[in-house]
Amino acid sequence: MIDPVVRFQWTSGSSRMDEFGKEVQTTCYTDADQRRPYFIILPAELEDEDELIGCTVLQRIWQYLSPDIQTIKIDKNCLLESISNDRPEECWLESISDARLPLLDSSPGLQNCPKVQYSKLVEVDRLEPFVDLMVHSDSTDRQVIFKYNPCRPRFLWNEIHILQLLPSHPNIVPLDHIVLADVEARILGFTTRFVKGGDFAKNKTRLFKVKWLQQLTDVLDYLHLEVGVAHGDIQPKNLLFDPETDNLQLIDFGMVSSASEYCIQEDMDLTYFALYAIITLDLELFPTLRSYDTAVLKDKPWPTNRKLDCEASQLRKHLDDWVKRRKETRKTGSQATIKKFPGSGRIEESETLAWPELELYDEEEEEDDAKAEEAERKRYKFPWRRPSYAEAYPERVSKKRQAPDSEAPDSPVLEKKPKA
Numbered sequence: 001m002i003d004p005v006v007r008f009q010w011t012s013g014s015s016r017m018d019e020f021g022k023e024v025q026t027t028c029y030t031d032a033d034q035r036r037p038y039f040i041i042l043p044a045e046l047e048d049e050d051e052l053i054g055c056t057v058l059q060r061i062w063q064y065l066s067p068d069i070q071t072i073k074i075d076k077n078c079l080l081e082s083i084s085n086d087r088p089e090e091c092w093l094e095s096i097s098d099a100r101l102p103l104l105d106s107s108p109g110l111q112n113c114p115k116v117q118y119s120k121l122v123e124v125d126r127l128e129p130f131v132d133l134m135v136h137s138d139s140t141d142r143q144v145i146f147k148y149n150p151c152r153p154r155f156l157w158n159e160i161h162i163l164q165l166l167p168s169h170p171n172i173v174p175l176d177h178i179v180l181a182d183v184e185a186r187i188l189g190f191t192t193r194f195v196k197g198g199d200f201a202k203n204k205t206r207l208f209k210v211k212w213l214q215q216l217t218d219v220l221d222y223l224h225l226e227v228g229v230a231h232g233d234i235q236p237k238n239l240l241f242d243p244e245t246d247n248l249q250l251i252d253f254g255m256v257s258s259a260s261e262y263c264i265q266e267d268m269d270l271t272y273f274a275l276y277a278i279i280t281l282d283l284e285l286f287p288t289l290r291s292y293d294t295a296v297l298k299d300k301p302w303p304t305n306r307k308l309d310c311e312a313s314q315l316r317k318h319l320d321d322w323v324k325r326r327k328e329t330r331k332t333g334s335q336a337t338i339k340k341f342p343g344s345g346r347i348e349e350s351e352t353l354a355w356p357e358l359e360l361y362d363e364e365e366e367e368d369d370a371k372a373e374e375a376e377r378k379r380y381k382f383p384w385r386r387p388s389y390a391e392a393y394p395e396r397v398s399k400k401r402q403a404p405d406s407e408a409p410d411s412p413v414l415e416k417k418p419k420a
């Protein structure tokens with residue numbers, strides 16, 4: 001079951017004047033459990049710049065909403081004003097139910113990949129937003145991860161392409177199948193092998209071995225120096241343990257970019273933070289780390305809160321030596337392959353690792369309202385919506401079911417109050 005803290009994913013937002021001439025902010029969130037949208041309308045005076053209020057409201061009241069509710073209006077005191085089964089009027093916000101999906105034909109590079117139709121996969125569990133555990137219906141013992149994200153199509157597009165282009169590597173989970181809609185050959189997502197050991201963010205008790213850190217720095221050397229790409233998102237939740245091979249596995253290539261000096265440095269800095277988080281279990285710090293310099297870690301205590309197969313100092317020394325070695329290689333200019341991918345542009349600009357831009361919108365259509373309306377009517381929309389977790393897996397939920405600890409949600413008072 002998807003953790004309610006991450007279940008409501010920001011999808012799109014805009015501001016407009018309401019019928020009384022007051023500025024209101026409308027934000028669309030996707031409920032990743034049911035794969036359906038919610039629209040939250042609130043007065044602009046709440047100054048919800050990060051668009052977090054709607055998410056907080058949904059986290060508190062989702063259990064009480066009837067399935068047809070689409071729109072929730074919040075007043076200036078952050079109290080529930082109204083709910084409705086309709087989408088907000090004049091709302092052009094893109095939501096999961098009308099997300100555009102790329103045609104398989106739009107990328108020649110993907111034509112030879114193994115493909116599977118969505119209907120041939122059977123859901124076994126919902127692990128994370130847009131990450132499900134599935135089995136192929138013809139071989140129920142083969143578990144795979146289905147990754148999709150209709151709300152962030154570009155990340156998905158890049159991840160499918162880079163996985164398809166990467167030569168096989170013992171520490172990278174390869175592409176398994178591209179998943180297509182049944183009616184039209186539209187790309188919904190892709191599958192990868194299910195790595196049973198889990199990741200190093202959720203699993204806090206697993207021993208961490210020095211050989212896995214070595215594997216991480218080796219796979220980064222390989223990506224940076226041989227392939228010419230930077231991963232862009234090294235963190236404990238993207239590092240899996242594979243009990244079958246006793247190896248570390250790197251996943252989540254949605255933020256991959258060309259291996260510019262800047263992006264390489266970022267990968268190396270993130271590796272320091274990842275090691276810090278793995279050892280200390282201080283994962284709270286991680287989402288905000290990007291703005292830090294690794295120098296902050298030098299002064300911080302590193303309490304060893306996870307079992308390790310060596311001293312923590314040995315792991316840190318491994319990283320120090322790695323960074324030093326890489327700096328020296330840079331000085332002597334032996335990173336010959338990187339020169340093939342100059343500048344900091346994205347991979348598409350490189351010669352060997354190239355794929356087409358994702359095209360979802362037809363320019364001509366956009367310029368002409370009548371054409372746009374006609375196209376909208378004809379447009380293929382994938383039925384993303386699915387039953388709630390409780391409906392799909394009643395036996396799992398009934399075991400866990402407890403009375404909700406908060407009161408009925410007729411007045412979801414939130415922390416944030418309007419400014420006086």
Ligand SMILES: Nc1ncnc2c1ncn2[C@@H]1O[C@H](COP(=O)(O)OP(=O)(O)OP(=O)(O)O)[C@@H](O)[C@H]1O
Nearest residue numbers: 127128131145173192193194195199237238251252
């Ligand atoms: N092949 C796999 N085997 C086992 N678990 C996986 C696999 N792929 C993904 N997961 C699990 O799903 C989580 C999310 O996957 P992934 O990082 O690819 O998605 P994401 O949408 O980019 O997530 P985030 O934005 O949180 O990084 C991982 O942290 C991991 O726990």
Ligand SMILES: [Mg+2]
Nearest residue numbers: 237238251252
């Ligand atoms: Mg991830």
